[in-house]
Amino acid sequence: MTTDDRITPGAPLDAPRLVRAQGVTAPLGFRAAGIAAGIKASGAADLALVFNEGPEYAAAGVFTRNQVQAAPVLWSRQVLSTGRLRAVILNSGGANACTGPGGFQDTHATAEAVAEALSNWGTETGAVEVAVCSTGLIGDRLPMDRVLAGVTEIVHEMGGGLSGGTDAAHAIMTTDTVPKQAALHHPQGFNVGGMAKGAGMLAPSLATMLCVLTTDAHATAEQLDSALRLATALTFDRLDVDGSCSTNDTVLLLSSGASQIPVEQADLDAAVLAVCDDLAAQLIADAEGVTKRIVIAVAGALTEDDAVTVGRTVARDSLVKTALFGSDPNWGRVLAAVGMAPVTIDPEQISVSFNGTPVCEGGCGVAGAREVDLSGADIAVRIDLGLGDASASIRTTDLSHAYVEENSAYSS
């Protein structure tokens, strides 16, 4: 697969091609828009719409595992039980979480308003076909007069071209510094596009992760669900900025079927995975206060779950993260973190390398370990547990002054 920021119109494809200049409107049959509805005090764009023109409307979603779930998560999970969506409305500037029955009514009213506006625009739509996503501060009610006025306006803003997708990707940003989009053009003739915002695992807290994926492949809701669960498990689920889990995380996949090309499950799986993987890399690169992009690769585990658990434990360890912020090859902290993981390990079998240089073998330090150069922006930590054949990687970031600064005065 090749990665490029442009795709040459009409050029024959002999391999899947991934581009970052396109997002949810890259597949046929989707329109999108992003506007400033006045939800954010700053006046920045804060309302986005993704609209599926059909002819098919299959959809799937995965949501936060936090037990405290925002109203839009409760709503969208419910409407997705039909396996069908015509539109997704997303707002930044407020999470609508911990807002009680009134907050849920706000979400419901937003979906009703989108359905009504789309129906007036010429596409008969029910509220139950509209998913809602929100991101921003937890605990405040949304300014519903602005949200509802924005909904009417945004339906008229839906462009047919790629720019609508880019506008939508901008409108869902909170602490993101750049919009995140990716699209994959498959040689078989179908396409997958996506946009995302946030800065962490499928489950960051401040920076809720929202992601909308689209495809014009002819696929059932079950096919979409299977592809989405596989892809998120291997990508967004293996990001971990701070171990904090949001009340609002949502990843949706909609299919228009507009390419009229039936797709094998394996091809769909691979395409959705490739787009999610690229969006995940963009999220981690823009994570809050990041100065280092870190991959914790765990090998030699008894099971893949064990490898994920060890990787996540190390990725969440504040002492490991501050050391890497300081470019300090303090491998002992990695060992201490591994020893905290709730899986069986043998300390005397553990080996660790930093950027390919061994720093610990059989649980003991290697000569020169303190001199490894970690001054670059990318750090590869490899941990071999020496017990089995399973492996997994977790992407994370350092713990920097900028992280503390950005998160110390968010609501006030």
Next chain:
Amino acid sequence: MTTDDRITPGAPLDAPRLVRAQGVTAPLGFRAAGIAAGIKASGAADLALVFNEGPEYAAAGVFTRNQVQAAPVLWSRQVLSTGRLRAVILNSGGANACTGPGGFQDTHATAEAVAEALSNWGTETGAVEVAVCSTGLIGDRLPMDRVLAGVTEIVHEMGGGLSGGTDAAHAIMTTDTVPKQAALHHPQGFNVGGMAKGAGMLAPSLATMLCVLTTDAHATAEQLDSALRLATALTFDRLDVDGSCSTNDTVLLLSSGASQIPVEQADLDAAVLAVCDDLAAQLIADAEGVTKRIVIAVAGALTEDDAVTVGRTVARDSLVKTALFGSDPNWGRVLAAVGMAPVTIDPEQISVSFNGTPVCEGGCGVAGAREVDLSGADIAVRIDLGLGDASASIRTTDLSHAYVEENSAYSS
């Protein structure tokens, strides 16, 4: 119980009295010393000895739960299986963790040297009666020439007075800014003393927690073990600076029996708990980079374990900790953290207060919640789960720029 920095010699006690100017040498039958043996490059004090003159030598210990355990932890756990100790030797300036069989031999050699020096000094002692504790950077071998020379010297430095205990408390410091000591004088005539170093739960990573407690009560090893486990479960186990768990954490309790006063288990439990509780408060107040002292009190839980788990999850949440560093009453982050705890909760039953002011009732925000003043150094977070009668409190700290600074360049 009264707390005072002085105790009037000979004054009758009608209630247990806690003092902070005394530590391990407050009980009868103990000597201690602290010296600079050259283990730390800075030349600061780095070797401490606590010596039990008897006539009894019962002892108990609790150790880190990390699966990666330092050589001194492996050694001390082993010798404590006898329930008997004559001495504890402690060094700062190196953790002797992840140092392999050579590191274990170093610990063994240290214990042998202490036993030999004490025997030469006139008290026949075996290495199996000497516990060893180490703290500092993980992964490096100790400079054994300096350690062994220091052992010979320190035995001759043992003072009979209180100052030896204070010297020992100084010598075990790493990133601590002040030594931590406490002693309890019981009206029944027995005493409990202790010293501690570190900055976190029974299990911080950088700042290994070491604690040596002494008593002159007549008590069996089983009595000491019971009192120690109860006290640590309620104090050091409920500190949580960064969720990181050390390879070296050790808490020891030695009894000389020198008061010749037999003690009821309940009285011993209460006395050991009081000293541990005071040392725990001193540890959290001096935790790395702390600008806020935070108590997370969880009530209304189904079980005490649930309350501890919820409190610990909130105490470890980087987004909660950075918000409190910024004096930001961002209660939504508390709700999001509670929702991540692996216990059953009902989001609509949760209430939260900051410093006694309600900020969330029934899972929703309370008017004025964003205006709560958290600018002081002490913050009380109270979480009522609304499900049962069990409760527990966790002490923690904020996540500050100083924490990042102090931990970003420790080994290099």
